[in-house]
Amino acid sequence: MARTLSLRMRIGLAIVLALLVVLGGRLFHIQGLDPAGHAHQAVSNRLHTVELPAARGDIVDTQGRLLAGSADRYDIVADPRLTGDHTVPDAELGMQRPVTVEQTAEELALLLDADSAELLEQLTADDTHYATLARNVTPEVHQRIMELRVPGVYSEPVSERTYPSGPVAGSIIGFVGSDGPLEGLESEADEALSGEPGERIYEVGADGVRIPTATYEEVPAEDGQDVRLTIDQDVQWFAQEAIADKTSEYNAQWGNATVVDLREGREGEILAMADSETVDPSDPAETDELFRRPLALTQDFEPGSGGKSVTFAAALEEGLVEPESEFTVPYRMSVNGESIQNARSHADYEMTAAGIYARSYNTGTLMIGNRLEEQTRYDYLRKVGYGEPMDIGLGVEGQSILRPPEEWDRRQPLTTQFGQGYTGSVLHNVQLYQMLAQDGVKHPLRIVDAHLDPDGDEHPVSAESERIFSSETSQEMLKLMEGVVDYGSAMGAQIEGYRVGGKSGTAEAAGAAGGFDGYTVNFVGVAPLDDPQFVVSITVHRPAGEFGDWDLTNTFSDIMTHTLTSYDVAPSDAESGAYDGFVGQRQDYPW
Amino acid sequence: MSVLPLAGSQSAARPTGNRAASSSARSPELKALPKIRRRQRGLMAGVLMLLIAALGAVLATNIYVANAQYEVVQLTNEHRELVYQNQALTQQVQFLESPQALSNSAVTIGMVMPATAGTFDLSSGEIVSGAERASSSEVPSSFVSSPTSVNPEPSAVDVTDPALTSASGLLGTGALYTLSEPTQGDNGSGTDAGAQRSETALRGGTIPAPDLTD
Numbered sequence: 001m002a003r004t005l006s007l008r009m010r011i012g013l014a015i016v017l018a019l020l021v022v023l024g025g026r027l028f029h030i031q032g033l034d035p036a037g038h039a040h041q042a043v044s045n046r047l048h049t050v051e052l053p054a055a056r057g058d059i060v061d062t063q064g065r066l067l068a069g070s071a072d073r074y075d076i077v078a079d080p081r082l083t084g085d086h087t088v089p090d091a092e093l094g095m096q097r098p099v100t101v102e103q104t105a106e107e108l109a110l111l112l113d114a115d116s117a118e119l120l121e122q123l124t125a126d127d128t129h130y131a132t133l134a135r136n137v138t139p140e141v142h143q144r145i146m147e148l149r150v151p152g153v154y155s156e157p158v159s160e161r162t163y164p165s166g167p168v169a170g171s172i173i174g175f176v177g178s179d180g181p182l183e184g185l186e187s188e189a190d191e192a193l194s195g196e197p198g199e200r201i202y203e204v205g206a207d208g209v210r211i212p213t214a215t216y217e218e219v220p221a222e223d224g225q226d227v228r229l230t231i232d233q234d235v236q237w238f239a240q241e242a243i244a245d246k247t248s249e250y251n252a253q254w255g256n257a258t259v260v261d262l263r264e265g266r267e268g269e270i271l272a273m274a275d276s277e278t279v280d281p282s283d284p285a286e287t288d289e290l291f292r293r294p295l296a297l298t299q300d301f302e303p304g305s306g307g308k309s310v311t312f313a314a315a316l317e318e319g320l321v322e323p324e325s326e327f328t329v330p331y332r333m334s335v336n337g338e339s340i341q342n343a344r345s346h347a348d349y350e351m352t353a354a355g356i357y358a359r360s361y362n363t364g365t366l367m368i369g370n371r372l373e374e375q376t377r378y379d380y381l382r383k384v385g386y387g388e389p390m391d392i393g394l395g396v397e398g399q400s401i402l403r404p405p406e407e408w409d410r411r412q413p414l415t416t417q418f419g420q421g422y423t424g425s426v427l428h429n430v431q432l433y434q435m436l437a438q439d440g441v442k443h444p445l446r447i448v449d450a451h452l453d454p455d456g457d458e459h460p461v462s463a464e465s466e467r468i469f470s471s472e473t474s475q476e477m478l479k480l481m482e483g484v485v486d487y488g489s490a491m492g493a494q495i496e497g498y499r500v501g502g503k504s505g506t507a508e509a510a511g512a513a514g515g516f517d518g519y520t521v522n523f524v525g526v527a528p529l530d531d532p533q534f535v536v537s538i539t540v541h542r543p544a545g546e547f548g549d550w551d552l553t554n555t556f557s558d559i560m561t562h563t564l565t566s567y568d569v570a571p572s573d574a575e576s577g578a579y580d581g582f583v584g585q586r587q588d589y590p591w
Numbered sequence: 592m593s594v595l596p597l598a599g600s601q602s603a604a605r606p607t608g609n610r611a612a613s614s615s616a617r618s619p620e621l622k623a624l625p626k627i628r629r630r631q632r633g634l635m636a637g638v639l640m641l642l643i644a645a646l647g648a649v650l651a652t653n654i655y656v657a658n659a660q661y662e663v664v665q666l667t668n669e670h671r672e673l674v675y676q677n678q679a680l681t682q683q684v685q686f687l688e689s690p691q692a693l694s695n696s697a698v699t700i701g702m703v704m705p706a707t708a709g710t711f712d713l714s715s716g717e718i719v720s721g722a723e724r725a726s727s728s729e730v731p732s733s734f735v736s737s738p739t740s741v742n743p744e745p746s747a748v749d750v751t752d753p754a755l756t757s758a759s760g761l762l763g764t765g766a767l768y769t770l771s772e773p774t775q776g777d778n779g780s781g782t783d784a785g786a787q788r789s790e791t792a793l794r795g796g797t798i799p800a801p802d803l804t805d
Contacts, residue, residue: 166739234690
């Protein structure tokens with residue numbers, strides 16, 4: 001080896017080194033500094049991000065039976081730029097077989113049960129890169145389509161809501177449109193049901209295959225919570241059948257049957273909220289708009305004689321009357337120049353307060369109600385919930401209109417005593433009887449029992465209870481209600497072996513053009529009175545026929561009997577606690 | 592290469608000027624390469640064997656992983672199919688469990704609405720309420736329409752036929768698939784399952800890549 005290098009060698013070496021330095025610098029510039037972002041661009045070209053959809057939570061009934069769930073479905077989409085005549089490998093022939101786009105359209109039409117001409121148009125359109133061939137295709141059909149191996153035909157996984165019970169509790173569950181939830185719990189509890197979608201990031205080589213050693217990240221999706229309702233699917237179905245039967249019998253505009261649980265620990269839970277017609281969440285367009293939301297909340301009407309319960313409870317609470325206080329009740333009476341009369345003409349009767357309530361006499365009610373100040377009566381109406389929107393956690397508020405006394409007209413100080421001149425929803429009425437049946441304590445009605453995390457953790461939904469009436473008032477009111485069923489206006493509500501109490505009501509329904517042009521008939525009952533377990537309310541709006549033709553008590557007793565036996569409430573055959581309705585021995589005065 | 596002759600002439604010229612110095616220095620001792628001892632030879636052989644063994648193991652693992660990947664793809668497909676089938680069956684059960692469906696089935700087998708049930712008070716031995724005979728005309732009404740099934744083809748999940756022909760306890764077409772197709776991949780043999788797979792599935796290779804897009 002030579003110790004020294006010639007000058008030419010040195011110059012040559014220097015040039016080579018300089019070039020190396022330049023190249024190295026350039027390499028560092030491109031690889032290390034990457035000012036143009038080539039490496040970044042290359043990676044992002046290879047990176048694929050796939051969203052991992054979060055499973056939407058289920059809606060289940062109080063016993064965990066599925067009311068709304070999700071199923072895996074596929075949307076079949078096409079990129080018309082890529083579709084066209086192509087070849088597919090044929091295993092039998094062992095070679096490629098040509099397939100024309102027309103054949104493709106026909107094969108797809110057969111699988112998708114669609115028109116092949118339309119599909120052909122979509123497959124050959126030249127003004128779009130994206131055409132949806134079919135929505136919500138079952139995995140089986142999807143697989144068959146993928147087996148066709150048509151270039152440019154892809155699938156996108158989607159989740160479809162299924163409602164295994166169809167129209168049972170349909171208006172409560174609500175429904176989902178193509179752009180998201182539209183009504184009911186699907187909409188109200190959407191945030192809890194939806195969850196958080198995750199994503200999967202990976203690199204794909206030029207041949208479309210994932211590069212195994214490159215970036216791979218997976219952020220798992222957080223599935224949505226399940227929502228457990230207080231609704232009992234079986235009771236709900238039974239109530240829907242019963243109220244539909246009654247509504248069709250009277251050819252009414254609508255009907256509603258609501259069942260509320262009073263059992264310990266479940267106070268105020270709505271077991272059934274049944275409408276005469278109910279939307280099927282899988283096909284909401286089929287149902288009239290009226291029946292797409294729960295009628296027990298959307299419809300407000302005058303409670304009629306049911307409202308007398310507030311007057312009686314307030315008078316008992318204030319100590320202004322006793323159940324056996326005696327009154328001489330005329331058929332018609334005049335107060336402040338306003339004439340008030342009872343439903344049917346009768347002689348003057350010597351009656352107890354309990355008898356007035358049982359026979360639902362307006363004149364007698366006025367005699368009791370007038371012992372109360374207007375403002376006091378108004379305050380009681382507000383306390384039991386009238387005049388306030390009713391929110392049970394369904395996103396639809398029940399409306400109630402109640403004007404303050406200073407805005408009342410000449411008749412309202414009288415009519416509000418027997419449930420006219422103000423309105424409330426079915427649930428306003430039910431809430432009143434819930435508190436009367438439960439020791440005077442108001443347990444707000446609710447329909448969502450709990451939210452369930454995917455790992456099974458429960459988040460119960462609870463509500464604050466509030467005492468409205470004293471325990472004594474509540475006990476007396478139950479006895480008054482028993483009189484209604486024993487010898488009063490709702491004797492058809494009796495159930496053998498159980499003590500039943502309730503109150504019927506009929507009020508005129510306001511017409512669209514002003515004035516009254518129909519009736520709203522209702523009955524709310526409680527059983528068994530020795531230890532109230534359930535409240536059942538029946539309401540029928542605008543039944544055909546004349547006043548007095550309608551009787552809802554058989555529907556009530558059907559639903560109540562079904563509920564009592566379903567929940568194993570044993571008959572007690574206890575003695576009735578009802579007070580006498582008339583003063584003296586004779587009790588069978590004509591109506 | 593062209594530099595060598597030049598370097599050679601330089602080194603040839605150098606000894607003439609430095610002869611005195613080089614003669615006084617000790618001439619380098621020539622030594623044979625140390626003998627590799629038998630033990631070390633064994634070690635070398637061991638290392639070599641280990642290397643070969645490692646190479647073999649890597650190759651074997653590679654082949655195994657490749658084969659397993661093939662199997663995984665197939666099992667994943669089967670699993671997916673079974674999941675779908677299970678989902679479809681579960682849905683069928685849920686639809687059949689709906690109160691309307693139960694009521695309809697009850698009517699078709701001749702059941703009627705119950706009449707009042709009789710009750711005894713066990714403590715007093717009294718009859719609390721008498722039982723009534725159910726009337727044969729009291730069938731449940733059917734105002735509430737049956738749910739619209741999302742599975743218009745129940746035949747799609749009818750497992751009765753596959754169950755009859757299925758050799759083992761497995762049910763469904765997914766199970767049939769495993770019976771008709773060998774589950775173990777035979778990579779590289781080029782004769783059976785691998786050859787039947789279409790080019791699109793193999794994407795130019797011999798092993799189908801795991802499909803992440805669905």
